[in-house]
Amino acid sequence: MRRKGVKYLYLFLLITLLMGNLFAQDRFPKPEFETDYYQPQTTTPLPDSQLFNYLDVFLLVxxxxxxxxxxxxxxSRRGIFIISLLSVLYFGFFRKGCVCSVGSLQNFALALGNSGYVLPVLVGAVFILPLLFSLFFARSFCSSVCPLGAIQDLLVLKPLKLPSALSKVLSFLPYLYLGFAVLLAFTNSGFIICRYDPFINIFRLSGDFNKIIYTGAFLILCVLIARPYCRFLCPYGVLLGWMSGLSSRHVTITPTECIQCKLCENSCPFDAIEKPSPDKVPETRTAGTKRVGILLLLIPLIIFVSGFALSRLDNILARANPTVRLAEQIRLEDEGVVKETTLESRTFRSQEKTGEQLANESQNIVAQFRIGGWILGAFLGLTFSLKLFGLSVRRKREDYEPNPQHCFSCGRCWESCPVDRAPSAKVKKLGLK
Amino acid sequence: MNNLKQNMTETIIRISKGVAIVAASFSLIVCILLVANFLQTKTIDPLNSRALQGLTEKLQETPGDQALQNEIRALDLLARKAYFTNQWQLKTGAYLLIIGVGILLISLKTIFTLTKKLPLPEGCADADDSWKIILQSRKWLTGFGSFLLTFSLLLAGLSYLNMNNFSFIKPQKMEKIDFKTETWPGFRGIGGNSISFAESAPLSWNGETGENILWKVKPPLPGYNSPVIWKDKLFISGADKNRQEVYCYDVEKGEIIWQSEVKDVPGRSQNKVRLHDDTGYAPNTLATNGAYVAAIFPTGDLACFKNDGGLVWAKNLGKPENHYGHSSSLIIFENLLIVQYDQKKKGKLLAFDIDSGNEVWRKKRNAISWSSPICVNTTNRMELILTNSTSITSFDPRTGLELWNMDVLAGEMGPSAAYANGMVFGANDYASVVAIALTSDGPKLKWETDYNLPDTASPLATEKYLIIACSYGYLVCKDAQTGKMLWEKEYDRGFYSSPILVNDNIYATDMQGVTHIVKCDSVYNLVGEASLGEDSFCTPAILKNRIYMRGDEYLYAIGN
Incomplete structure (x- = not known):
C-alpha cells in the first residue's frame, strides 16, 4: 500500500515538473507593430564567449x-551524489546541456565524413576526455559528471527491476542507436542524438508540445526504470563501455574480500552486478562446445546478411538527408504526384542550381548510405553475434563483481557490503562519507 | 550515543516528510495556477480582441478622431502589457515549479536514504536460476535479432519492389530548369526589372513579310497585357466587355494548349466597371511560377489556374475605384501571389497563398497608381518595391512589413520602379525622375530631374545607365549615378512598351510596333530596327534568343 502511494507521489512529482515546461511556451504571437514603429532588422547574436567553452572542459576534467x-x-557515495547535483545544475541548466559528450560523437563522425567541417578543438576534447578517463578509471564520467546520467540518477528512488533477459535484449539498442547516429552524422544528414535528447527540454525549459510529451514520458520511465537512457539508449555509453572494459581499475563492491553473503546481489538498480558462476550447469561440455562452434561458424553469415539487409535500405535511410528529401520533393512536384510545393522546393527553384545537379548530389548521398549500410549492418551483426557468444561461453567467476562495461560507478552497492570499511581520514574530515 | 543518533535520524525524517508535503503542496498550487493561466491565455486573445478591432474599424471611418486614436493606443498598450505579464508569469511559474519539485526530490531522497534497510539474501537466484536466465537471454536475444533482420530484409525488399513509393529519385525524369534563361514569369521578366538573361536576340524581323517570324497567331480576345513564359508554355489573357479569358500557348508551335474563362467569380459587382480605351479589358500581365498561372482583370476578378488550365481558385477583390481602369500586373514571390490594388479609396497591397488563395498579408495603400510591383534582391534582402502617385515604397515580400518609403513622386503614376546596383529609380510624366540610393543608413534621394519623363513605359536601370522611354517619342539615356543626360533620340512614335535589356542591347518598342535596338552605352548607337507591321503597346518577353511580342491584334514568336 505504502509502495503504491510512493509511486503516485513520483508520478505527481514528474507531472508537476513537466507542467513547468509545458507552459513555458509562448502562447501569444509576436506583437505586430503596424503604425509608426520600425521593426528592427533581425540580427544574429554574437557567439558565446570561448571562456565558457574552456571552463566546460576544465570543469569536465x-x-x-x-x-x-x-x-x-x-x-564516497555522497561525493558522487554532490557531483551529480552540480553537473545537472552547471552542464544541464546553466549550459543548457550543450555541448555534451554524448552528442559530440556526431561532430566527430561529421568531421570524418566531411572535409569541409573542422571539428572544434573543445568539442573534440569533450568527446575524447571521457573516453580517456574511462580507459583508466572506468565509467566515472557516467557516475555523476554526465548531466544526462546525473538527472536520471537523481530520479532513482525505488525503481522496478527488469527481467535479466529483457535487460540483455534491450542492451542491444544502444549499438543500434550508435550505428544510426554515426551514419547520419557521417553523411551530414542530421544529429539524431541531439534531436531526440529527452532531457534537453528540461534543461532549456522550452520545447514544443510533442517534445514535452516525449520528455515527460521519459521522465516517468526514469522513475519506473533506473537510468533507462544510459542503459538502453545512450550511444556514447557503448564507447565508454568498451573503454571501461579495457580499464584496469573498476569499482569493487567490497573493499577487501568478498564473503559471498549475497547481500549486494539486488543492490544495483542498473542490473550491473555479475553473480558468481554456478559450479554445475545442466548442459554437457560437448553440447556447449557444439553450440559455440555452430555460433562461430554462423558469425560471418550473420555479419554478411545484416550488412546486406541494411545496405538495401539505402533509399529509405537516405531520406533522412535533407538534400535527398528535396530531390524527391522536386521529382514528385514535377511528376504532378504532389500538388503542394514546400518552402525548400520553392527556394531551390529560385536558385541557379539545376535539377540534374541536385539529382547527382542525391545519388552520391544514397551511394554513401549504401556503403554505410554495409558497414552498419556488419557492425550490428558482429555486436549481436558477440553478445550471443558472451551468453554461450562459461566464465569462471567466484565473487559478486560489477560488470566492467555496464557498471556506472555510482557506488550504490557499497552500502550493501557488510565488510567493514574504514574511510580515510581526509574523507572523514571533508564529511563526504 | 546510538539513541541520540537514532533520534536525530528520526527528526530528520520527520522534517523531510514535512518539507516534502509543503513542497508537494506548493508545487501543486503553482501547477494549478499555471494550468489556469494556460486556460485563460488559450481562450483570450488580447491582440485580436473584438474591442480593438471594432475601434480600428471605427477609426477607418473617421481617420482624424484623436480621442479614438488615443483610446486605441491605450487598449493596444494594455494588450501588450497583458502579453508581457503573461510571459513573466509563465517564466516565473516554471522556475517556482522547478524549485518546488527540486525541494520535494531532495526531501524524498533524504527520507528514502535514511529509511533504507539493508537487503536480505533471501530470494536470490541459485545456480539453476542463473542457467535459466542465460537460456532465456539467449532465446530473447536471438528472437530480437531475428526480428530486426527479418524486418530490415522485408523493408528492403518492399523498397525495391515498389519504387514509386520507396525510391527517392529518378534523375532522368527530373525537370531541368534554368530559372533565368527558361522563364519570363511576369511583367518585365524576372522580378519585373526589365532584364533578359538571353545571350542574344534577333536584330531584325518583319511581321508583314514573315522575316524571322516563327509563328504569328491571333488571340481569341484582345488585351494589352504582355506575354509571360515558363519553359514551353506562354500565357496571356484577353477580354472584352462580356468575357475574360486566359490562354496558354505552345511556345514552339504557337498553338493554344488550353484556354479558360474567368466567370461567375464570387463577390463581383453587378455594376459595370468604367474603363479607358488605352487600358482595355485585359491590361494586367499574368504571373506564373510553373505550377500555377494567375490572372487579374480590371473588374477585380483574380483567378489562379494550374499549368494545365484547371481553375484552382478565384475571387473578386472588390470593384476598383479607378478612372482609367485597374492595370497593375501581378508578381509571384516564393509561394505568394502579390497584388498591387491601388485605388482612389481603400487601396491595398495583398499577398495570397498561391496554393489556396488564402490571404497571407495585406497593407493599406494611400494613393492610386497604374504601375506594377517589382521584387528585387538588394544585396542583403528581397524587397518588393512599389510606386504610386505620391511615393516609392519598399516592403518585405514575405511579411508585408514596410521597409522604407519616400514621398518623391507625383501625378498619375503609370511607370513601375527599376532597380540596379543599390539604387532604385522612379519616374513619372509631369513629375520627375528620381534616384534613391539604398545605404546602410536607409534610403537617400541621390538625384532628381524633371526633364525627359515617361508616361506609361517603366524605366530600365543598369549599373551605369538609366533608360527612359517617353510617350512623346524620346528614348533617353541618363547617367545612373548623377542623372546627367548622356543621349536622347526622338522617334516618330512614342513608347508605352517598357524597354528591355538583352546583353548590351536595349530593345524599345514604340507604339507603331517598331522595335529600336540600341547599344546600352554612353553614346547613342543604333544596332537595328524591326517592325511588327502593326501597333504594339505591350512589353516583349525575351528569352532563349527569341522574342515573344504582342501586337494590337497578333501574338508573335520571333527568332532566327
Missing part, C-alpha cells in the same frame, strides 16, 4: 577526476 577519486579511492 575536474568533475571526472573527483568522480574517479570518489568511486575508486574514497568510495
Amino acid at each position: 575536474i568533475g571526472m577526476s573527483l568522480a574517479a577519486y570518489f568511486s575508486l579511492k574514497s568510495r
Whole structure:
C-alpha cells in the first residue's frame, strides 16, 4: 500500500515538473507593430564567449577526476551524489546541456565524413576526455559528471527491476542507436542524438508540445526504470563501455574480500552486478562446445546478411538527408504526384542550381548510405553475434563483481557490503562519507 | 550515543516528510495556477480582441478622431502589457515549479536514504536460476535479432519492389530548369526589372513579310497585357466587355494548349466597371511560377489556374475605384501571389497563398497608381518595391512589413520602379525622375530631374545607365549615378512598351510596333530596327534568343 502511494507521489512529482515546461511556451504571437514603429532588422547574436567553452572542459576534467577519486579511492557515495547535483545544475541548466559528450560523437563522425567541417578543438576534447578517463578509471564520467546520467540518477528512488533477459535484449539498442547516429552524422544528414535528447527540454525549459510529451514520458520511465537512457539508449555509453572494459581499475563492491553473503546481489538498480558462476550447469561440455562452434561458424553469415539487409535500405535511410528529401520533393512536384510545393522546393527553384545537379548530389548521398549500410549492418551483426557468444561461453567467476562495461560507478552497492570499511581520514574530515 | 543518533535520524525524517508535503503542496498550487493561466491565455486573445478591432474599424471611418486614436493606443498598450505579464508569469511559474519539485526530490531522497534497510539474501537466484536466465537471454536475444533482420530484409525488399513509393529519385525524369534563361514569369521578366538573361536576340524581323517570324497567331480576345513564359508554355489573357479569358500557348508551335474563362467569380459587382480605351479589358500581365498561372482583370476578378488550365481558385477583390481602369500586373514571390490594388479609396497591397488563395498579408495603400510591383534582391534582402502617385515604397515580400518609403513622386503614376546596383529609380510624366540610393543608413534621394519623363513605359536601370522611354517619342539615356543626360533620340512614335535589356542591347518598342535596338552605352548607337507591321503597346518577353511580342491584334514568336 505504502509502495503504491510512493509511486503516485513520483508520478505527481514528474507531472508537476513537466507542467513547468509545458507552459513555458509562448502562447501569444509576436506583437505586430503596424503604425509608426520600425521593426528592427533581425540580427544574429554574437557567439558565446570561448571562456565558457574552456571552463566546460576544465570543469569536465575536474568533475571526472573527483568522480574517479570518489568511486575508486574514497568510495564516497555522497561525493558522487554532490557531483551529480552540480553537473545537472552547471552542464544541464546553466549550459543548457550543450555541448555534451554524448552528442559530440556526431561532430566527430561529421568531421570524418566531411572535409569541409573542422571539428572544434573543445568539442573534440569533450568527446575524447571521457573516453580517456574511462580507459583508466572506468565509467566515472557516467557516475555523476554526465548531466544526462546525473538527472536520471537523481530520479532513482525505488525503481522496478527488469527481467535479466529483457535487460540483455534491450542492451542491444544502444549499438543500434550508435550505428544510426554515426551514419547520419557521417553523411551530414542530421544529429539524431541531439534531436531526440529527452532531457534537453528540461534543461532549456522550452520545447514544443510533442517534445514535452516525449520528455515527460521519459521522465516517468526514469522513475519506473533506473537510468533507462544510459542503459538502453545512450550511444556514447557503448564507447565508454568498451573503454571501461579495457580499464584496469573498476569499482569493487567490497573493499577487501568478498564473503559471498549475497547481500549486494539486488543492490544495483542498473542490473550491473555479475553473480558468481554456478559450479554445475545442466548442459554437457560437448553440447556447449557444439553450440559455440555452430555460433562461430554462423558469425560471418550473420555479419554478411545484416550488412546486406541494411545496405538495401539505402533509399529509405537516405531520406533522412535533407538534400535527398528535396530531390524527391522536386521529382514528385514535377511528376504532378504532389500538388503542394514546400518552402525548400520553392527556394531551390529560385536558385541557379539545376535539377540534374541536385539529382547527382542525391545519388552520391544514397551511394554513401549504401556503403554505410554495409558497414552498419556488419557492425550490428558482429555486436549481436558477440553478445550471443558472451551468453554461450562459461566464465569462471567466484565473487559478486560489477560488470566492467555496464557498471556506472555510482557506488550504490557499497552500502550493501557488510565488510567493514574504514574511510580515510581526509574523507572523514571533508564529511563526504 | 546510538539513541541520540537514532533520534536525530528520526527528526530528520520527520522534517523531510514535512518539507516534502509543503513542497508537494506548493508545487501543486503553482501547477494549478499555471494550468489556469494556460486556460485563460488559450481562450483570450488580447491582440485580436473584438474591442480593438471594432475601434480600428471605427477609426477607418473617421481617420482624424484623436480621442479614438488615443483610446486605441491605450487598449493596444494594455494588450501588450497583458502579453508581457503573461510571459513573466509563465517564466516565473516554471522556475517556482522547478524549485518546488527540486525541494520535494531532495526531501524524498533524504527520507528514502535514511529509511533504507539493508537487503536480505533471501530470494536470490541459485545456480539453476542463473542457467535459466542465460537460456532465456539467449532465446530473447536471438528472437530480437531475428526480428530486426527479418524486418530490415522485408523493408528492403518492399523498397525495391515498389519504387514509386520507396525510391527517392529518378534523375532522368527530373525537370531541368534554368530559372533565368527558361522563364519570363511576369511583367518585365524576372522580378519585373526589365532584364533578359538571353545571350542574344534577333536584330531584325518583319511581321508583314514573315522575316524571322516563327509563328504569328491571333488571340481569341484582345488585351494589352504582355506575354509571360515558363519553359514551353506562354500565357496571356484577353477580354472584352462580356468575357475574360486566359490562354496558354505552345511556345514552339504557337498553338493554344488550353484556354479558360474567368466567370461567375464570387463577390463581383453587378455594376459595370468604367474603363479607358488605352487600358482595355485585359491590361494586367499574368504571373506564373510553373505550377500555377494567375490572372487579374480590371473588374477585380483574380483567378489562379494550374499549368494545365484547371481553375484552382478565384475571387473578386472588390470593384476598383479607378478612372482609367485597374492595370497593375501581378508578381509571384516564393509561394505568394502579390497584388498591387491601388485605388482612389481603400487601396491595398495583398499577398495570397498561391496554393489556396488564402490571404497571407495585406497593407493599406494611400494613393492610386497604374504601375506594377517589382521584387528585387538588394544585396542583403528581397524587397518588393512599389510606386504610386505620391511615393516609392519598399516592403518585405514575405511579411508585408514596410521597409522604407519616400514621398518623391507625383501625378498619375503609370511607370513601375527599376532597380540596379543599390539604387532604385522612379519616374513619372509631369513629375520627375528620381534616384534613391539604398545605404546602410536607409534610403537617400541621390538625384532628381524633371526633364525627359515617361508616361506609361517603366524605366530600365543598369549599373551605369538609366533608360527612359517617353510617350512623346524620346528614348533617353541618363547617367545612373548623377542623372546627367548622356543621349536622347526622338522617334516618330512614342513608347508605352517598357524597354528591355538583352546583353548590351536595349530593345524599345514604340507604339507603331517598331522595335529600336540600341547599344546600352554612353553614346547613342543604333544596332537595328524591326517592325511588327502593326501597333504594339505591350512589353516583349525575351528569352532563349527569341522574342515573344504582342501586337494590337497578333501574338508573335520571333527568332532566327
